[in-house]
Structures are given as C-alpha cells and as structure tokens.
Amino acid sequence: MPKKINKAEMIFGLGAIVLAITIFLIGQKTKLIFFRGTTPGAAFMPYLTAAGIGLCGFWLFFKQLLNMRQSKKDKTNDKKDNNTEENKIKFFKKQDIKNFIVVIVSSILIVILANPLGFLISLTLGIIAMAKFLGTPSWRTSILVGIGSGISFYLIFDLFLKVPLPRGLFGI
Amino acid sequence: MDLLHNLYLGFSILLDNPLAIMYAIVGVLAGVIIGALPGLGPSMGIAVLLPLTYGMQPVTGIIMLAGVYYGAMYGGSISAVLINTPGDSAAVMTTLDGYPLAVQGQAGKALGIAAYASVIGGTVCVVVFMLVAPIIANFAVAFGPAEYFSLMILGLTSIAGMTGKSPVKGFLSAFLGLFVATIGLDLVTGGQRYTLGAIQLFEGIDFIPVAMGLFGIAEIITVKNASSDINVDQSSIKIKNLFPNKQEWKYCAPHIFRGTILGFIIGLLPGAGATIAAFLSYDLAKRTSKRSDLFGKGAIEGVAAPECANNAASMGAMVPMFTLGIPGSGATAVMMGALMMFGLTPGPAFFRNNADFAWGLIASMYVGNVCLLILGILGLPIFIKVLKVKAPILNAVVMGFILIGSYSLNNSLFNVGLTIFFGALGYVMKKLEIPAAPMVLAIVLGAMTEKSLRQAMMLADGNIGTMLGKPIVIVVLLLALGLAFGTPIINAIKRARKSSSAKKADRQSDVARA
Numbered sequence: 001m002p003k004k005i006n007k008a009e010m011i012f013g014l015g016a017i018v019l020a021i022t023i024f025l026i027g028q029k030t031k032l033i034f035f036r037g038t039t040p041g042a043a044f045m046p047y048l049t050a051a052g053i054g055l056c057g058f059w060l061f062f063k064q065l066l067n068m069r070q071s072k073k074d075k076t077n078d079k080k081d082n083n084t085e086e087n088k089i090k091f092f093k094k095q096d097i098k099n100f101i102v103v104i105v106s107s108i109l110i111v112i113l114a115n116p117l118g119f120l121i122s123l124t125l126g127i128i129a130m131a132k133f134l135g136t137p138s139w140r141t142s143i144l145v146g147i148g149s150g151i152s153f154y155l156i157f158d159l160f161l162k163v164p165l166p167r168g169l170f171g172i
Numbered sequence: 173m174d175l176l177h178n179l180y181l182g183f184s185i186l187l188d189n190p191l192a193i194m195y196a197i198v199g200v201l202a203g204v205i206i207g208a209l210p211g212l213g214p215s216m217g218i219a220v221l222l223p224l225t226y227g228m229q230p231v232t233g234i235i236m237l238a239g240v241y242y243g244a245m246y247g248g249s250i251s252a253v254l255i256n257t258p259g260d261s262a263a264v265m266t267t268l269d270g271y272p273l274a275v276q277g278q279a280g281k282a283l284g285i286a287a288y289a290s291v292i293g294g295t296v297c298v299v300v301f302m303l304v305a306p307i308i309a310n311f312a313v314a315f316g317p318a319e320y321f322s323l324m325i326l327g328l329t330s331i332a333g334m335t336g337k338s339p340v341k342g343f344l345s346a347f348l349g350l351f352v353a354t355i356g357l358d359l360v361t362g363g364q365r366y367t368l369g370a371i372q373l374f375e376g377i378d379f380i381p382v383a384m385g386l387f388g389i390a391e392i393i394t395v396k397n398a399s400s401d402i403n404v405d406q407s408s409i410k411i412k413n414l415f416p417n418k419q420e421w422k423y424c425a426p427h428i429f430r431g432t433i434l435g436f437i438i439g440l441l442p443g444a445g446a447t448i449a450a451f452l453s454y455d456l457a458k459r460t461s462k463r464s465d466l467f468g469k470g471a472i473e474g475v476a477a478p479e480c481a482n483n484a485a486s487m488g489a490m491v492p493m494f495t496l497g498i499p500g501s502g503a504t505a506v507m508m509g510a511l512m513m514f515g516l517t518p519g520p521a522f523f524r525n526n527a528d529f530a531w532g533l534i535a536s537m538y539v540g541n542v543c544l545l546i547l548g549i550l551g552l553p554i555f556i557k558v559l560k561v562k563a564p565i566l567n568a569v570v571m572g573f574i575l576i577g578s579y580s581l582n583n584s585l586f587n588v589g590l591t592i593f594f595g596a597l598g599y600v601m602k603k604l605e606i607p608a609a610p611m612v613l614a615i616v617l618g619a620m621t622e623k624s625l626r627q628a629m630m631l632a633d634g635n636i637g638t639m640l641g642k643p644i645v646i647v648v649l650l651l652a653l654g655l656a657f658g659t660p661i662i663n664a665i666k667r668a669r670k671s672s673s674a675k676k677a678d679r680q681s682d683v684a685r686a
C-alpha cells in the first residue's frame with residue numbers, strides 16, 4: 001500500500017528548519033556569546049533549542065520526502081493505481097478554514113478597533129460577528145449574546161477587577 | 173501528629189477566609205461546565221479563567237483554579253454519558269459504558285456513579301498527597317542546580333515523549349517553547365535576546381497568552397459544530413435515581429479502589445496524565461471483572477473505573493508540581509504558571525516556606541471534593557442546559573473572555589496580539605497533531621531550566637561530564653530517557669519481532685510445501 005503524504009507536515013518541517021537557521025543568524029548578528037570561558041553565554045540555550053528545532057524539523061521534512069518517493073515508486077510499479085488524491089492527507093477542512101478566518105480576523109479587528117471605539121464596544125461587536133459567522137442562524141440571537149457578554153465583561157473586568165480597559169470615542 | 177496539626181492549620185486558614193470556600197465552589201462549578209462542553213478540557217478552563225484570579229490572594233486564586241481542574245475532570249463524563257462525546261480526552265473511556273447506560277434509560281445512574289467515583293478517587297488521593305508530598309519535598313531539599321536541571325529535563329522529555337502520537341512532534345513543541353522562553357533580557361548579562369527591538373518583549377513572553385492561544389483559540393477553531401440534541405429520560409436524572417444500589421456498589425467498589433491507586437501512581441509520572449490513567453483503569457477493570465462480557469454494553473463499573481482514575485491522576489499530577497516544581501500535564505503547567513504569577517515558586521522548599529498556603533490548599537481540596545459531589549448531583553439539570561447551548565454562541569463568548577483576559581494580564585493590547593498569534597499557531601499544530609502541552613510546559617520551565625543549566629555548568633567549570641556524573645542526575649536522566657523513548661523502542665521491538673515471526677512462518681510453510 002502506498003504511504004500517505006502529508007504536505008503540510010513537510011512545509012512545517014521546512015519552516016522549523018528556517019526558524020532554526022534564523023535563530024542562529026539573529027544570534028550572530030546581535031553578537032550573542034555561546035560560551036564565555038567555562039560559563040555558558042546568552043546564546044547557549046537559544047542555540048541548543050535551535051539545534052533541537054532544526055533536527056525535529058528535518059525529521060518531519062525528510063520523513064515526508066521519503067513517503068513521497070515511496071509513493072511515486074509504488075505508483076509506477078502499480079499503474080492501475082491512478083487515484084493520486086487517495087495518498088494525500090487532507091489538511092484543511094472547509095469548516096475549519098471558515099472558523100479560522102472568522103475567529104482570527106474578528107480578533108485582529110477587535111484589537112485594531114480597541115483604541116478608537118473602546119475595548120468593550122469593539123469586543124461586543126467582535127462577539128456579535130463571531131457568533132453570527134460561526135453559525136448562529138439569527139442576527140437577533142447574535143446581537144443579544146454580544147450585548148449580554150459585553151455587559152458581563154464590563155461588570156467583571158471594569159467594575160469588579162478594576163482593569164483599566166481602553167476607552168474610545170464614547171468613553172466606555 | 174504533625175500531619176494532623178498541619179491539616180488543622182489548613183482548615184483554620186480556610187475557615188478564616190470564607191471567600192476561599194466560595195471561590196472553590198465557583199471553580200468547581202465552572203470546571204464542571206467547561207469539562208462538560210465537548211472539546212474544552214481542564215487546561216483550557218484554567219487558562220481561560222486565570223484572569224479572574226488577578227486581583228485575588230494567591231491562596232484563593234489557586235483554590236479556585238484547583239476547583240476548575242478537578243471539576244473539569246468530572247465534567248467530561250457528563251457529555252460522555254449523555255451525547256456519547258467526551259468533554260475531554262480523559263473521559264473517552266467513560267463513553268464506552270456510560271452512553272449505552274444512557275440509551276438503556278439509566279443516564280442518572282451512570283452520572284451518579286461517575287460523580288461518586290470521581291469524588292472517592294479525588295478525596296482518597298488528597299490523603300495520599302498529604303502523606304507523600306512532604307516526604308518527597310524533604311528528600312529533594314538537598315538538590316543542587318544539576319539535579320534541578322535533570323528534573324526539568326525529566327519533566328520536559330516525558331511530556332514531550334508521551335503526549336501525542338509522535339515523540340518527534342512532542343519534542344519539536346518543547347523546543348519551540350524553550351526558544352520562546354529565551355526571548356527577552358538575558359538572566360545573567362541583562363542583554364537583549366531575540367526581542368527585535370520591541371520594548372514589550374524585554375520582559376519576555378508570558379505563558380498566559382501562549383496557553384490561552386494554544387489551548388483556547390485553537391480549540392475554538394477546530395471544535396465541531398456538533399448537534400447538541402440531548403434526549404435524556406428526565407425521570408432517570410431525578411436525585412433518587414442517581415444513587416447506585418447495594419448490588420451496583422458491590423460491582424464498583426473493587427474497581428474504584430484499584431483505579432484510584434493506579435490513577436494516583438500514573439498521575440505522579442510527568443506526562444502520563446489522566447487519559448492514560450483512565451484507559452489503564454478501564455482495561456484493568458475489564459480484565460478483573462466477573463462481568464467482563466458486559467463491558468462496552470453498559471457495565472456500571474466501566475464508568476466507575478475510568479472516572480475514579482482520572483480524578484486520582486489529577487491529584488497525583490499535583491505532587492511533582494508542588495514538591496519538585498515539575499508539572500506533569502498541560503493543566504498543572506498552567507497552574508504552576510499561575511503560582512509563579514502570584515510570586516510563589518513550587519519546589520522542595522515550597523511546603524516549608526509557604527506552609528499556610530500549601531496546607532490551606534490541601535484543606536480546600538477536601539472542601540472542593542465535597543462541593544463536587546453536591547454540585548455534580550444537584551447541578552445536573554443546569555449542566556444539561558449548558559450542553560444544549562449552540563457551539564457558535566459558546567465559542568464567541570469564550571473568545572471574548574480569552575481576549576479580554578489576555579489584555580488584563582498587563583493591560584496591554586500587545587498581549588492580545590500574542591494570544592491571537594499563538595491561537596493561529598496552535599490551530600496549525602493541532603491539525604498537524606503536534607501537542608501543545610509540551611510547549612506550554614517548556615515556557616513555564618524555560619527560565620528555570622536555563623538558570624539551573626548555567627549554574628550547574630559554572631559549578632562544574634564548564635565540564636558536562638562532571639555536571640552529569642552525579643548519581644541522582646544519572647538516575648533521573650535515565651528515567652527521562654526511558655519515559656521519552658521507552659514506548660517507541662518497545663513498539664519497534666514488537667514490530668521487528670512480529671515481522672521476523674511472520675517471515676519464519678512463511679519459510680516454514682514454504683518448506684512444508686516443498
């Protein structure tokens with residue numbers, strides 16, 4: 001049976017190798033010292049972890065590379081097997097991508113709007129958007145949930161915990 | 173006598189501070205609700221509720237978080253029994269017999285025994301915790317930097333090697349965490365490391381945004397919008413139906429006893445955790461039960477065995493955290509981070525230097541377990557209602573809580589940005605089956621690991637051989653290697669044996685044919 005290929009794992013492995021090299025290069029550029037006499041310097045731990053990240057990344061990358069080669073070999077040996085998609089592991093599911101975009105984009109917008117609108121207002125708007133676009137059928141429910149959460153957060157964080165939240169245009 | 177005196181001290185601290193008891197109840201209640209929601213586990217619960225403890229006294233804050241921890245361990249069983257979906261991985265085994273019982277109209281009985289078994293497992297283990305923890309702490313008092321470093325390595329390697337499907341991915345996660353922990357000003361020279369000139373990074377990256385992102389946001393993105401239609405026979409969850417009868421107790425008692433001991437021992441091992449404890453306890457119960465044929469079809473002892481073991485394991489996991497400063501799981505890593513946030517450093521000297529705190533916490537565990545029993549039974553109708561709340565609404569509210577919580581840490585929007593970044597990274601890691609717990613643990617332990625390593629190297633004049641040559645260090649490092657690579661090595665040997673025996677059999681059949 002042909003081995004399954006996980007391209008995402010391969011890319012992550014490659015990313016880990018690039019990160020390891022970057023850690024090393026930044027360390028060199030900022031002149032971090034690896035060893036000072038008999039004492040480990042500021043670069044000692046980062047370089048050790050970079051080596052670990054690089055090795056693990058290489059392992060993930062190399063393993064998938066081998067799987068890819070094996071799969072190609074198996075395919076040429078067995079010409080009947082023309083279903084190439086079957087050997088690939090599907091990384092992204094539609095629902096996950098949608099959730100990812102809704103959650104991350106809404107969160108970023110909350111941060112961007114926190115200063116001009118005020119944190120509580122931007123958070124309330126963000127929660128309404130998230131509730132709606134994550135799958136709540138009605139706008140009414142989403143708005144009620146958002147306003148309810150906003151009031152609860154105000155009571156807990158502003159009044160009870162006295163957290164100085166950014167207040168925007170409306171002073172809330 | 174000392175023990176009883178200390179316990180008395182703990183209870184008197186607790187009684188002097190009625191707010192602490194109230195927070196224990198709040199923690200247990202919140203924990204049960206979070207644990208009951210599919211996909212949300214104790215690690216996420218503790219990380220998300222951490223901001224609520226910012227203004228509290230340390231003992232009150234930790235009492236609440238401990239309540240969340242063991243509340244969530246029980247909460248997982250509610251959705252496991254009612255909708256055949258475990259609230260967290262530790263409740264997976266509970267579905268096997270819990271759901272069939274619910275289908276047979278005995279949901280109340282299954283939930284009742286889950287609550288009793290959890291409380292018995294938890295309470296018995298608090299007693300054992302009380303007996304064992306000071307002994308381990310006294311033994312570890314003489315540890316130097318090299319021994320500490322080896323202990324940190326034990327914690328990191330075992331959690332990296334034992335969580336997730338591949339040790340390489342676990343180690344990658346741990347290394348990433350160790351790197352994140354090095355960002356900021358250097359401990360010795362005070363120079364900048366990987367801050368890229370950003371002032372916000374001078375103090376380093378706190379573990380809270382990372383834990384909230386990896387455990388919280390990543391879970392929300394990947395959570396299934398599963399239907400939460402619960403068809404429960406309301407009469408089966410009436411209070412009188414939640415009490416198992418004499419015969420059922422007879423079936424369950426030996427399994428609860430064995431599961432509690434097994435769970436505690438497994439909880440002590442860094443990285444092993446409640447899921448493995450529940451799995452092994454179920455397996456042991458199935459093998460030793462006289463009704464083993466009923467397992468998987470609705471055996472009540474099949475619910476009791478994993479439930480007592482996962483709560484026992486959660487207590488066991490607190491022993492290495494408090495006595496050695498090594499958290500054994502994602503949830504205890506977050507708790508340890510919280511302790512450090514309050515200015516307390518877990519380790520051998522913890523019981524001696526913070527006796528009031530430690531014994532107050534132990535006393536609260538007894539109170540918390542009683543609360544768990546009462547709330548677990550009386551609160552069932554509320555928990556069922558919460559389970560009916562649609563996932564999008566719940567996720568949006570939890571996201572709001574995560575974002576405002578991460579802001580409250582330092583009143584900084586930079587932290588909110590970090591939480592979002594780690595949420596996105598956590599999603600990718602989750603999809604690639606790279607466990608998040610080693611990364612969080614590495615961030616919590618990172619600074620201490622580096623400090624111990626550098627001190628030990630200085631004391632050994634830069635000679636690694638001298639540093640690692642101490643007997644305790646050798647034993648601990650060997651244990652770390654065993655825990656990290658034991659399973660893959662055993663699996664490889666098994667595979668090799670299987671293939672060689674298959675080849676032998678082929679050869680023999682060829683010879684026979686010839």
